[in-house]
Amino acid sequence: MSQQPDDSVQRISTHLQHTALAHPTRQRLLFALSGRPSTISRLAAQLGVNKGSVSHHLGVLSEAGLIQEAGTRQVRGGTERYYRRTAERLAVARPRADGTAALFGAVAQELERSPVDHLLTLRHIRLSPAKAARLAKALAELVDEAEEGPEGEPVHGLLVTLYQQAGT
Numbered sequence: 348m349s350q351q352p353d354d355s356v357q358r359i360s361t362h363l364q365h366t367a368l369a370h371p372t373r374q375r376l377l378f379a380l381s382g383r384p385s386t387i388s389r390l391a392a393q394l395g396v397n398k399g400s401v402s403h404h405l406g407v408l409s410e411a412g413l414i415q416e417a418g419t420r421q422v423r424g425g426t427e428r429y430y431r432r433t434a435e436r437l438a439v440a441r442p443r444a445d446g447t448a449a450l451f452g453a454v455a456q457e458l459e460r461s462p463v464d465h466l467l468t469l470r471h472i473r474l475s476p477a478k479a480a481r482l483a484k485a486l487a488e489l490v491d492e493a494e495e496g497p498e499g500e501p502v503h504g505l506l507v508t509l510y511q512q513a514g515t
Contacts, residue, residue, distance in 0.1 A: 357413070357434035367411035368437075369445040372396060373404045374453035377413065377432060382502060384417035384429040395460065405430055413437070454506055471512065483509045 359365065367373055375394050379385060387405065391398045408414040409430075417431035439446065458465055474482065486507050493505070 355434045356436045356438045359437055359439040361411070363411045364413065365443050365446055367407050367413055368439070369443070369449050370404065370407075371449050371452035371456055372400065373408055374449050375456060376401065376404055376408060377437070378453065378457065378504065380414060380430060380432045381435070384431040386427045386429055388427070390430075450506075454504065457504055479509065479511065 359368065372394070375396075376390060379390055379393050385393075387398050387401050390396075390405075391401045394401070405414060409416075413433060414430050415433050417429040419429065420427045458467065486509060490505060490507055
């Protein structure tokens with residue numbers, strides 16, 4: 348296998364990229380590939396999705412430039428291809444509703460498959476613009492500073508959002 352994903356941030360701006368992100372399975376594949384390169388077989392088993400579907404969705408992600416091949420390995424007379432993300436993080440400057448819905452759909456599927464209890468809370472609070480900005484900064488710092496455990500530890504998903512309700 349070749350190089351590991353770099354720490355770069357990939358800016359999402361093209362129609363093709365937005366379209367690729369507008370499906371929960373593709374979002375989940377990106378989640379699964381965030382740790383290390385993987386094969387179609389491993390991804391199918393991890394996500395509980397058939398290999399044909401994984402292959403199709405990897406093709407869409409590859410065409411959009413969000414993943415790439417990370418090497419091959421000979422196994423039992425065949426060749427296993429490894430795939431990796433092209434960047435550690437994605438930055439969507441102008442999120443689209445279909446991509447956001449797919450992200451939440453992917454998270455819902457992940458929660459459903461979680462082997463342990465999870466925390467899911469939605470709270471609406473009144474904040475001044477200045478307090479909202481401070482809270483957003485503190486949440487971003489908390490997420491950025493979360494210390495990654497060693498290889499072999501369970502992977503946990505973390506979704507953080509702070510938004511202002513429309514019409515308020």
